Amino acid sequence: MRTDLEHVGKRYGDTRALADVTISLSEEDQVVVLIGPSGGGKSTLLRLLGGLETADEGALSRNGIEFPRTEPELREFRRQNGFLFQAFNLFPHLSALENIVLPLVEVHHWERNAAHARAEEVVERFGMKAHLSKRPAEMSGGQQQRIALARAMAHSPATLLLDEPTSALDPEMKAEVLDLIEDLCRSGQRIVLSTHEMGFARQCADTVVFLSGGRVEECGPAKDVFDHPCSETVRQFLSKVMKW
Amino acid sequence: MWKSAFSYFISLCLLASFCFVLWVVVSHDYHWEAITPYRANLLSGWLTTLWLSTAALVLSIIIGALLTAGQLSGQRASSLLCRIYIEGIRGTPLLTQILIGYYLVANAVGWDSRLGVGIVVLSCFSAAYLAEIFRAGIESIPQSQWLSARAIGFSEAQTYRFVVIPQAVRRILPAAAGQFANLIKDSSLLFVISVQEFTMQAREANANTYATFEAYLPLILGYFILTFPISLLSRHLEDRFHYED
Numbered sequence: 286m287r288t289d290l291e292h293v294g295k296r297y298g299d300t301r302a303l304a305d306v307t308i309s310l311s312e313e314d315q316v317v318v319l320i321g322p323s324g325g326g327k328s329t330l331l332r333l334l335g336g337l338e339t340a341d342e343g344a345l346s347r348n349g350i351e352f353p354r355t356e357p358e359l360r361e362f363r364r365q366n367g368f369l370f371q372a373f374n375l376f377p378h379l380s381a382l383e384n385i386v387l388p389l390v391e392v393h394h395w396e397r398n399a400a401h402a403r404a405e406e407v408v409e410r411f412g413m414k415a416h417l418s419k420r421p422a423e424m425s426g427g428q429q430q431r432i433a434l435a436r437a438m439a440h441s442p443a444t445l446l447l448d449e450p451t452s453a454l455d456p457e458m459k460a461e462v463l464d465l466i467e468d469l470c471r472s473g474q475r476i477v478l479s480t481h482e483m484g485f486a487r488q489c490a491d492t493v494v495f496l497s498g499g500r501v502e503e504c505g506p507a508k509d510v511f512d513h514p515c516s517e518t519v520r521q522f523l524s525k526v527m528k529w
Numbered sequence: 530m531w532k533s534a535f536s537y538f539i540s541l542c543l544l545a546s547f548c549f550v551l552w553v554v555v556s557h558d559y560h561w562e563a564i565t566p567y568r569a570n571l572l573s574g575w576l577t578t579l580w581l582s583t584a585a586l587v588l589s590i591i592i593g594a595l596l597t598a599g600q601l602s603g604q605r606a607s608s609l610l611c612r613i614y615i616e617g618i619r620g621t622p623l624l625t626q627i628l629i630g631y632y633l634v635a636n637a638v639g640w641d642s643r644l645g646v647g648i649v650v651l652s653c654f655s656a657a658y659l660a661e662i663f664r665a666g667i668e669s670i671p672q673s674q675w676l677s678a679r680a681i682g683f684s685e686a687q688t689y690r691f692v693v694i695p696q697a698v699r700r701i702l703p704a705a706a707g708q709f710a711n712l713i714k715d716s717s718l719l720f721v722i723s724v725q726e727f728t729m730q731a732r733e734a735n736a737n738t739y740a741t742f743e744a745y746l747p748l749i750l751g752y753f754i755l756t757f758p759i760s761l762l763s764r765h766l767e768d769r770f771h772y773e774d
């Protein structure tokens with residue numbers, strides 16, 4: 286699947302979140318990692334790619350077909366993807382099982398029994414089967430994020446979009462969730478992920494996009510961006526975050 | 530230790546005050562035989578209050594939900610219209626609304642049912658308060674929940690049905706239960722258009738016998754029997770919809 290962005294811009298009121306973003310992601314770019322300082326535009330770009338927002342300027346296309354712009358088309362587009370947020374965003378009034386089953390039944394029109402079976406299969410893979418009947422408030426952050434990940438990928442999405450999935454977790458839980466994401470990367474799942482975990486980005490990414498001030502400072506294979514950054518901004522950022 | 534002693538002292542004062550009031554009420558020289566002939570009237574009034582309150586409660590939920598939908602529709606005109614209605618109703622006395630509703634509006638359209646008009650006016654009045662309770666409940670659901678629902682691919686209707694309303698109900702219940710109890714007690718104002726409800730019957734018994742306390746004291750028990758189950762049901766539902774910690 287090829288994704289092209291040409292001169293894409295996005296504003297929130299007076300704040301320019303993205304400006305003149307032009308990148309091409311090819312079929313080989315299975316794992317794309319967005320890095321850069323906070324407020325640099327990573328989440329906005331992820332939301333544009335996932336159809337949660339529409340661009341104010343420029344054009345986005347997938348396999349040569351322009352991204353949808355009307356709400357019904359966008360909804361259909363979003364249904365093909367899976368989204369994971371920093372703060373898990375599980376539905377607190379539903380059990381872990383219902384959090385996964387509800388979208389399968391109501392959005393993807395699965396039979397309830399098939400949805401249950403699929404939910405159990407996914408959570409077993411994530412080592413969460415014992416927690417299926419629990420509500421989010423009864424689970425730790427890491428457990429909630431694993432359930433949220435199970436929900437995001439239960440319908441086998443074309444692209445999994447992960448917005449700083451480990452930022453709200455302690456180091457141990459962070460490692461557990463990153464292990465799961467690494468497994469997904471290896472299994473061939475197409476993933477676009479924004480993160481501050483440079484070790485993970487270097488190890489798993491096919492392509493790294495560095496965003497700062499809403500602009501793409503650098504975009505290329507992980508090895509090139511981390512070992513031989515062309516931009517001074519990227520060099521300074523990496524030297525700071527890799528220092529400790 | 531001082532804090533605990535102070536707390537005991539306050540509790541004791543409250544208990545003593547309650548006992549004093551109870552003693553004053555109980556030790557009064559009553560003449561219950563004076564209102565005995567009006568028992569059937571009081572019972573019929575109570576049943577009328579029960580029926581009209583139930584009907585007004587259901588109707589007020591429907592009108593309140595419509596007003597909330599109007600306010601949250603995103604349409605400027607409907608939002609403004611609902612806002613004006615809510616502020617207008619909440620800022621003016623129910624008594625005048627009942628008088629205008631029956632003697633001017635219902636009269637103008639040729640509707641003569643005092644009970645019917647009473648139910649509609651009471652519903653319209655209570656709906657304005659319920660609409661604000663519903664709106665506040667819905668707006669208290671964090672944006673992250675809406676975002677999550679959108680990301681999953683829910684339509685707006687599905688987001689309300691599966692995500693927002695189930696969570697909002699838990700937050701709305703205590704305030705809504707209070708409003709329902711108010712509605713029952715407010716129905717006593719329908720005496721101004723001579724609806725034969727509970728308070729009206731007590732007023733008539735008093736007017737005929739001059740046994741004021743004997744006529745009005747049954748109202749305490751009568752209204753409490755109607756409002757207390759609402760409080761119990763609300764608590765039961767709050768427990769049922771409880772999902773945090």
